[in-house]
Every structure is written in C-alpha cells, then in structure tokens.
Amino acid sequence: MPDRADAADAVDRAWRTHWSPVLGLLIGQFGRPDLAEDALADAFVAAARRWPADGVPSSPGAWLLTAARRRVLDRLRAEAVHRRKEPLMVVDERTRALAAETTDPGAHVGDDRLRLVFACCHPALAPEARIALTLRFVAGLPTAEIARLLLVQEPTMAARLTRAKKRLAASGIPFATPPPERLDDRLDVVATVLYLVFTAAYHPTDEPDPLRTALGDEAIRLVRVLDGLLPGRPVVRALLALLLLQHSRRDARLDDTGALVLLPDQDRRRWHADEIAEGLAVLRSVRPSTGQAEEYRLQALVAAEHTTAPAADATRWTVVADLYGRLEDLTGSPVVRLARAVAVAEAEGPEAGLALLDGLDAALPTHHRVPSVRAELLARAGRPAEAAVSFRAALALVHNPVERRHLEGRLAATELTGGAAGPPGAARCPRGRPDGQP
Structure with missing residues (x-):
C-alpha cells in the first residue's frame, strides 16, 4: 500500500x-x-x-x-x-x-513559460488583468497573494480575474504568442509580471521554506531568456540588474528559526558576491531613460547602494533618499513615498521620516507596512506609547504569519524597553516591490 x-x-x-x-x-x-x-x-x-x-x-x-x-x-x-x-x-x-x-506558432519564443507570459499579456485586456492572469497561470499564485502583490482587496482581484477569463472566452481573442515583430508591444507588461513573480518569491510564507527562492531563481532565468530574445532593451537590462542585486542577499534574509533578518542585521558574508558583481556590471550598461526602464534603473541604484556598503552604518542614506525622491517624482507611487520616508529617517532623523508618512494611510489603507514603519520611527523618536498603538494597527492589517511574528516581537520589545531605538534601517522599506525586501 x-x-x-x-x-x-x-x-x-x-x-x-x-x-x-x-x-x-x-x-x-x-x-x-x-x-x-x-x-x-x-x-x-x-x-x-x-x-x-x-x-x-x-x-x-x-x-x-x-x-x-x-x-x-x-x-x-x-x-x-x-x-x-x-x-x-x-x-x-x-x-x-x-x-x-x-x-506551434510560438516556436520563435523557445522557452515554454516565457511563451505563456507573452500569451497572457494580450493588449486587448486591461494591463491589470494581463498581470493578474499571468501571475495566476504562470506562477500559479492564489488569488489572495495576487491581491496582496497588487495592493487590492481579494474580492476585487477575484472579480478582476473572473472578468478577464470571461472576456477571453467570449471575445475570441487569440490566446497565443505574438509574432516576432510584435513582441515589443507586450514588453513592458511582461517585464512587470516577471518583476512581480520575483517579488512573490520574497513574500514570507508559513510553509517549510518561508521564502520561495526557487521562484526568484525562475524569475531571473526568465529575464535572462527575455534579454537574449530581445537584446539591448533598457527595461529588461535594468530589471535584470535589480533582480540580481536583490537576489544576492537571499541566504541572509532569514535566521535558523525562519524569522526575518532585517537588512542592517544580515551577515554580509553570506551575500553572493558574484551576483552583486554581475548586477553592478549590468546596471552600468543601462543609461538614464524614461518610464518603466528608468523606474527599474533607479530601484537597482538603490539596491546597489545597499549591496556595496561594507556595513550597515556605512550606507549612504542621503544618496538612497535622493534616489527614492527621483523615483517618487517619476511614479507618484505612495509605496515609493513610504520607502523614501525610511531613507529620509536614516539620513535626517525619525521626525523627518514621520513627516513623509502624512496621507499614506488613506493612500494605502490595507497596507500594514504604513503603520509598522510609523511605529518604528515613533519608537526611535522616543514616543513608545504612540509606537505601540501603531504596531497594533499594523498587526490588525498583516496577514502573513512570518511578518506577524516579527511585528509581535517588535511590539513586545517596545513595551518592555519603553521604545529603544532599533538599528539603522529597522523601519524597513515596504514589501510591495523588490526594493522593499528585508
């Protein structure tokens, strides 16, 4: 039996x-x-x-x-x-x-999984629907996780996926790899999907392996294939640099118990120096640009600042804050504003970072990272009672068990010590994008 x-x-x-x-x-x-x-x-x-x-x-x-x-x-x-x-x-x-x-009309795209990504990113669908379908079909992500990645409510995402599937079934849209001359038409959405697949790899889970580094490996492999298929595209080169630099820290992100290890506490000897060197070399090949390519380039420059600093206290936080300011000007993203607040707090003090959080609760009402960052900055500013309130607000929003345990530990430490300051960078960047990984 x-x-x-x-x-x-x-x-x-x-x-x-x-x-x-x-x-x-x-x-x-x-x-x-x-x-x-x-x-x-x-x-x-x-x-x-x-x-x-x-x-x-x-x-x-x-x-x-x-x-x-x-x-x-x-x-x-x-x-x-x-x-x-x-x-x-x-x-x-x-x-x-x-x-x-x-x-096999898509034989010009030799990789089966990349072929499916291109097929999912049909321009007849709304961009958010293309991204959601691809994350579902290609990465096999559940609806709840896709919703968290795209910062929307789960029922909204479920409805979006259902509408997209019905549209494909009812409209006769050819669900196939586009011909070679039309691949560039879908390139930005394909890059976005691969970016989010990589991000999903670093959303801690309650599985035996809290971080799905194999999914990160696969995202980088697909970006490499894409770079070979469409060589010299700035958006692909910048994305490759970003992912290599972020992925290089994978072995130091968790301790032996599976708990998160924040960037300032990571053992930099465990970072992959070969991947850092490759990422920096790729980044040097990408010139300043516009749009999505520039967004990835700026994020990669942030990652480069972290991976080249010999120690946490040697991080050039003023440079990081400036890069996030340029990224916020480019995207208008409240998630980028949140990351910028962390960097500004490191460069100018916690009160300066707290000022940048104004308005983000309304812009990101379901994002636990806003109150968690506020809590860390309040603790460092010597305001432990307010910090504890914000930690509890973050706990009311967090869904991930690994991050919940981290927040519970920080709340307990704040209540015990009366708000002792955390290490540089302890507030952490938001997890909604690769530049917010621990």
Whole structure:
C-alpha cells in the first residue's frame, strides 16, 4: 500500500513543479485558459485522491497533462453537444483532432513559460488583468497573494480575474504568442509580471521554506531568456540588474528559526558576491531613460547602494533618499513615498521620516507596512506609547504569519524597553516591490 504522506508530498511537489508548464501546454493546445485552469485543478484533485491508492506515477507531469487534457476535451464535447449545432460524431472527430494537434506558432519564443507570459499579456485586456492572469497561470499564485502583490482587496482581484477569463472566452481573442515583430508591444507588461513573480518569491510564507527562492531563481532565468530574445532593451537590462542585486542577499534574509533578518542585521558574508558583481556590471550598461526602464534603473541604484556598503552604518542614506525622491517624482507611487520616508529617517532623523508618512494611510489603507514603519520611527523618536498603538494597527492589517511574528516581537520589545531605538534601517522599506525586501 503506498504511503499516504509520501503521496501527499508528491502532489504538493507536482503543484510547485508542473502547474505552470502543464497549464502552458494546455492553453497552447486549446486556446481556452478558463477550461485549461479548471481542468488542471481537477487533475490535481484526482491525483490527491488516486496517488495514495495507486502509487505516484513515474512521470507526474505527464499524468497530470493526460488527465487535464481529457477533462478539457470532455468540456469541449459537452459544450458542442449542448449547442446542438453538430452531430455527435462530428464533435468527436473535432475534439480528437484538437488532442492530436501539434502546431506551434510560438516556436520563435523557445522557452515554454516565457511563451505563456507573452500569451497572457494580450493588449486587448486591461494591463491589470494581463498581470493578474499571468501571475495566476504562470506562477500559479492564489488569488489572495495576487491581491496582496497588487495592493487590492481579494474580492476585487477575484472579480478582476473572473472578468478577464470571461472576456477571453467570449471575445475570441487569440490566446497565443505574438509574432516576432510584435513582441515589443507586450514588453513592458511582461517585464512587470516577471518583476512581480520575483517579488512573490520574497513574500514570507508559513510553509517549510518561508521564502520561495526557487521562484526568484525562475524569475531571473526568465529575464535572462527575455534579454537574449530581445537584446539591448533598457527595461529588461535594468530589471535584470535589480533582480540580481536583490537576489544576492537571499541566504541572509532569514535566521535558523525562519524569522526575518532585517537588512542592517544580515551577515554580509553570506551575500553572493558574484551576483552583486554581475548586477553592478549590468546596471552600468543601462543609461538614464524614461518610464518603466528608468523606474527599474533607479530601484537597482538603490539596491546597489545597499549591496556595496561594507556595513550597515556605512550606507549612504542621503544618496538612497535622493534616489527614492527621483523615483517618487517619476511614479507618484505612495509605496515609493513610504520607502523614501525610511531613507529620509536614516539620513535626517525619525521626525523627518514621520513627516513623509502624512496621507499614506488613506493612500494605502490595507497596507500594514504604513503603520509598522510609523511605529518604528515613533519608537526611535522616543514616543513608545504612540509606537505601540501603531504596531497594533499594523498587526490588525498583516496577514502573513512570518511578518506577524516579527511585528509581535517588535511590539513586545517596545513595551518592555519603553521604545529603544532599533538599528539603522529597522523601519524597513515596504514589501510591495523588490526594493522593499528585508
């Protein structure tokens, strides 16, 4: 009798390993992302039911693909019969033809996962819908996590995903990789998606591995493939530099218990010097620009300031604050304002940082990072009672268990010590973008 725990682990591994590539194959074959996702979810349910009894197949990905393909064909057949427009025999012939189809109009994009990213980023969909669909289909992220990444409520994101799927199903939009001459039309959205996939890797989870560094590896791999496919694009080069510099610190971000280690407390000997060197070299190849390319370049310059400082107290905070000011001018983003407040507090003192937080509660009403940053700055300004109130406000908004434990520890320390100042940078930048990683 197969071990049920081993089978359950195999299903979990298969989800992480095979969800995206199998979904990409299904969408590429049938052009129906709504059916493909539902069928693959059904296949995983079947795997959870059958593998403990029958044993884990030698090729879990192939098993899932076969099971999901059968479910898509059953749905297509049922739809056609329901319309009563064709005889059953004709329907069966057409579904069999779909199953055997091997044409590959997206062969000019050699990577299956990147091909799916380009397909999801169809310009007929609203940009936010393209991003949400890609994060769902390519990274396999749940709706709640996509909502947190995009700073919206979960019901809003669920509705957005549903509308996008219905539009694709009803409009006849070709869900396929664009031809080579049209790849640049989707480049900015593709870059945004890869940026967010990387960000998702550093949202701590309550899983055995709180940080999904493999997802960060995959995001960087896809950016490298994209850079080879469309060489010399500033937005891609700047993004590659940013991700390399951020990813270089992955081994120092958590302690042995899985608790967050803030940037000033990280063991810099554990940072990957080769990746820092490569990131800096790529960054030097990117000239000042406009739009999204410049946004990534400025973020990469911030990351470079941190990764080249020999120690936390050697960080050039005035330079970091200036870079965030330029980034805020470019984007108008309240999340960037939050990061700038942290840098200004380091350069000029906590009261200067607190002044920049004015208005951010209304701009980011569900973002726990606003009250948590305020709490840290209040504690450093010698206002422990106000700091404790802000820590409690942050705890009321935080959903992630790893970050919740961190905030609970900071609240307890504030109440115990009466607001002893934290280390430089302890307020932390917001987690809504890669420049806000711990």
